[in-house]
Amino acid sequence: MKKLTFVLLAFAAWLATGTAFATVRVVSTIPDFADIAKSVGGDKVDASSLVRPTQDPHYVDAKPSYVLDLNQADVLLLAGMELEAGWLPSLMTGARNGKIQRGASGYLDCSTLIPPMQVRAPDRSEGDIHPGGNPHYWTDPRNGIRIARGIAKKLAEVDPGNASAYEAGAQAFVAMLETRMAEWRKLLDPVKGRKVVVYHESWIYFLDWAGIVQAGTLEPKPGIPPRADHVAQLIQQTQGQGVKYIIQESFYPTQLSTLFAQKAGAELKVLPTMTGAGGTRHYADVIDVIVREIAK
Amino acid sequence: MRHTMMGVLAAALTIPSLAALAGEPPGQAATPVAPPDGSAQPAQPASAEASARPPAEAPSPSATPSASTTPMDPALLAQLQAAAGADEQTVKAQNAGALGGTQPSAPDQPELGKGVVGNETNPAMAFIVDAAGAWFSQDARIHQEGHTPHQTGPVLQGAELAIQAPVDPFFRVFAAVEVAHMELEEAYATTTSLPLNLQVRAGKFLSMVGRHNPTHPHQWKFATTPLPNEFLFGGEGMALPGGELSVLLPVPWYVEIVGAVQAGEAGSYRTRTEGSGEPTYRDFVYPARLVQFFDLADDWALQVGLNTVQGRSSAGERGADRTQAYGADLFLKWRPIGQGATGYTYISTTVEGWYRTMDVVGGDRWKDAGGYAEITFGIDKEWDTGIRGELWRRLDDLGVPEERQPFGIDATRGTAQVSFMPSHFSRIRAQYAFEKTELFPDNHIGLLQLEVAAGAHGAHTY
Numbered sequence: 092m093k094k095l096t097f098v099l100l101a102f103a104a105w106l107a108t109g110t111a112f113a114t115v116r117v118v119s120t121i122p123d124f125a126d127i128a129k130s131v132g133g134d135k136v137d138a139s140s141l142v143r144p145t146q147d148p149h150y151v152d153a154k155p156s157y158v159l160d161l162n163q164a165d166v167l168l169l170a171g172m173e174l175e176a177g178w179l180p181s182l183m184t185g186a187r188n189g190k191i192q193r194g195a196s197g198y199l200d201c202s203t204l205i206p207p208m209q210v211r212a213p214d215r216s217e218g219d220i221h222p223g224g225n226p227h228y229w230t231d232p233r234n235g236i237r238i239a240r241g242i243a244k245k246l247a248e249v250d251p252g253n254a255s256a257y258e259a260g261a262q263a264f265v266a267m268l269e270t271r272m273a274e275w276r277k278l279l280d281p282v283k284g285r286k287v288v289v290y291h292e293s294w295i296y297f298l299d300w301a302g303i304v305q306a307g308t309l310e311p312k313p314g315i316p317p318r319a320d321h322v323a324q325l326i327q328q329t330q331g332q333g334v335k336y337i338i339q340e341s342f343y344p345t346q347l348s349t350l351f352a353q354k355a356g357a358e359l360k361v362l363p364t365m366t367g368a369g370g371t372r373h374y375a376d377v378i379d380v381i382v383r384e385i386a387k
Numbered sequence: 388m389r390h391t392m393m394g395v396l397a398a399a400l401t402i403p404s405l406a407a408l409a410g411e412p413p414g415q416a417a418t419p420v421a422p423p424d425g426s427a428q429p430a431q432p433a434s435a436e437a438s439a440r441p442p443a444e445a446p447s448p449s450a451t452p453s454a455s456t457t458p459m460d461p462a463l464l465a466q467l468q469a470a471a472g473a474d475e476q477t478v479k480a481q482n483a484g485a486l487g488g489t490q491p492s493a494p495d496q497p498e499l500g501k502g503v504v505g506n507e508t509n510p511a512m513a514f515i516v517d518a519a520g521a522w523f524s525q526d527a528r529i530h531q532e533g534h535t536p537h538q539t540g541p542v543l544q545g546a547e548l549a550i551q552a553p554v555d556p557f558f559r560v561f562a563a564v565e566v567a568h569m570e571l572e573e574a575y576a577t578t579t580s581l582p583l584n585l586q587v588r589a590g591k592f593l594s595m596v597g598r599h600n601p602t603h604p605h606q607w608k609f610a611t612t613p614l615p616n617e618f619l620f621g622g623e624g625m626a627l628p629g630g631e632l633s634v635l636l637p638v639p640w641y642v643e644i645v646g647a648v649q650a651g652e653a654g655s656y657r658t659r660t661e662g663s664g665e666p667t668y669r670d671f672v673y674p675a676r677l678v679q680f681f682d683l684a685d686d687w688a689l690q691v692g693l694n695t696v697q698g699r700s701s702a703g704e705r706g707a708d709r710t711q712a713y714g715a716d717l718f719l720k721w722r723p724i725g726q727g728a729t730g731y732t733y734i735s736t737t738v739e740g741w742y743r744t745m746d747v748v749g750g751d752r753w754k755d756a757g758g759y760a761e762i763t764f765g766i767d768k769e770w771d772t773g774i775r776g777e778l779w780r781r782l783d784d785l786g787v788p789e790e791r792q793p794f795g796i797d798a799t800r801g802t803a804q805v806s807f808m809p810s811h812f813s814r815i816r817a818q819y820a821f822e823k824t825e826l827f828p829d830n831h832i833g834l835l836q837l838e839v840a841a842g843a844h845g846a847h848t849y
Binding site for chain 1: 511578690848
């Protein structure tokens, strides 16, 4: 009898999950959106992310444990533009959660909030390109503002009772970011037009905002690992251009970049692009690190 | 016009190289690409804090290269800078208003809520071709079927058209058509929004049992089907029409229970047929699986599955015609994803074992057991290598009549492979296997496989 009661209680608890949330459960693919959601939603949201900040977000193992996170989510935030195409769809299907499916109220593709760059014809002979645009947009603080506003609107849709709190949260976040942007601008203005070479094209939005020029990429084409002959060519091409830095994320190997830096008289900078990498704790910290390193 | 499509980088790369071909000194050639004073910037929204700029004014990739490749007219530049400055002022004013809280800020609103970008509403389609050259040292040997090469010479292992799409928030659809043999491998709809963590799949699908059976050739770490899986479920694997119900248990770790009813013939299973050979659809094969996943750490993962397939024997007669199989599988993977790890280094181990009883004509019951164990090493983004051992043993004393051979003879096979992946969408694989069986001379097998996958990037399962 005791056993039966236990089973019934467990079943009742199971039924209860998913009804009437005290906090909105936000699951984000990359940690940055989760951090912004926390800033916007405060104690009204419980935000977590799937991708580790030191991990290449293109290639994530679709671990079934992520299914559990998505199963419990009220809102899913993703970068979109096919960044997560290789692993997220099967997790979303496995999650059995109608709230976060594409087209449902809890689904927010953050790339719909920003003006895309590098929208290209889907021609894979040009490498692993994303036809919808370059998906590495969140390190541009202008996009951070857009994302925060978009997340606030989505949270208000899902949890209308706290709409004004989300609105206020977004405005506070925007104000904070704008203050930081003014600081960053002061650091960046003196180095405007500085040239950098990048490993993967994950920086174009940031560079565009910062006024830094991308003089070349180590990868011959997006997603294709660099080869010696291409790097040799790049060294030749960038000669005399005064390339100051070669920048890359921590998940790309550094041998060729180090060599390039030596030969081109540049300096290698391994920089974070996601919240949590390189000792950062919040979204703005990531931009802060990138700005300070590049403005050096 | 190619470079106008490719954005800043491509322009920066192609133009100096063309110029270099024309014999210009690199320094000069580079000047228009990236002027030292950064004068290309004003053409882009370098007016930085333009956070409220509507998307229509977004930096257009085609505009940027043209702006940076032609020398800038100073008058135009001044004009642009003035305009940018004005934009900045407007934005600041707007933001100040918004922050004052009198007006809800409405930047970028048209984009929000659209929910879908690009042509994402179209199904994602991928076309995957597996071509191989095979060599066997013996003609008398086990002849595998399906995607596994079975004769010396060139072979088209498969040409698969895979289509998938979310239908609406309630269903997702997947289909895989084998164009080489015009065969529908899979076509099913999956629910995504049922209550109580339930999920239904309906259509024709690969049964969710073991690690190997639910997969397509491009997901395999080797170019061939493990022998035990072929003996159990046939060369194509168990892919039959039917329905499947699964549930995710409400416990703190991942536990999924899957059960299906399917009809048709696959390996040691065959459901009742009408006179025409069509399944009656009143008699079924029942695959079931309990799978647990343990996320041991960021870098470690363990999956354990228990499987059974119950059905009617494909070698039986009325009255004594059961085939019952029980199996277990284990998948352990180490893949560092911390600071400085590329994510392409990994070691994964898969072990899958089965025990099967099968009723046959004459009242006998064959008893067999087998399985495979494989280990794969990811070296970097472009290379991986692996070894696999396959084993099958008869456990009864009934000998090997000819009709038993397709369902399993004593066999041991060792396989090794090396793969090179020029990109995420192509792979060249060299594989060698040594095969020892109770009926045939020792066999050496060499394979060279090329796989290309064009189109949408399919989502991998774990």
